[in-house]
Amino acid sequence: MAATLNSGQVFHWVPHTVEDVEGFIGTIHETPTFLADIGNENLLSIQPRLDSEVTVETYLSLSPKEVEIRSTFPSDDPFFQSALNYCPGLRIIRQPTWECLATFITSSMKQVAHIRDISQTLRQRFGIRHDFLNRSIYSYPTPEKLAEAGEAALRDCALGYRAKSLYLTATAIASGDINLADLAHIEDHKEARDFLCQFHGVGEKIANCTLLFGCNRLGAFPIDVWIERVLRKGYRKRIKGAKLQKWAESYFGPYAGYAQQFLFHYARVGRLGE
């Protein structure tokens, strides 16, 4: 669980200790939650109330479907197997679509540590406060709240040029101009990606991150500098862009996005670089 929360999918979980148990505190949708690994692959979770919408198990993808997913990965591939074995417990988190979309808009050309800072600032200034386990934690602000805040106030959160994109996207949704819920009814992967690319500041990579981490579309394969690096190193792939995208989706199969996350983590934490 700890590796999953630190794997660059989600940016708001912070270390927290409850009665000498070390874990993380954050929100699952609107519900404050404490999570801790307590040995033997057991997970401790504390919530002030039951979240009827999304359970801890759903959020962390702790389902038996894992076995089926892993069986679709390329088996005769030592490089991928070592990426998989590097962190076998890694899961894809199922985040709220808006929260995921907005967070990745703020992620462009930023390091993970700084994306965390931005996420925390936005939550503290514009989100709803929950007092939980002797601590204040904040849910992710709604599109309405960010639209109302205005571009200047967002820029003041160290967003830089991303403030404009976040503001325009929040406004498009808050005004009813674009209904984010429509995305769930789009079957086709390309159409879904194009739908997300309507938003200012959203290109192919951020659209794929949103589909993978925020829409439960496990075939989406986001390509960033780390993935380009790892595919170049592990598979001698010198192609880029759309060609690399097509190869990866085809090679890693129906759950390519899941495979992507193992490769990303292997590249970033495993110090694969030169």
Place this chain on the structure above:
DNA sequence: AGCCAGGAAAGCG
């Protein structure tokens, strides 16, 4: 001090 970060839009030819 220089380089780069989970990129995308705008500006070229």
Place this chain on the structure above:
DNA sequence: CGCTTTCATGGC
């Protein structure tokens, strides 16, 4: 079209 430049900010 495909390629290049520009856009802020902070950590190392």
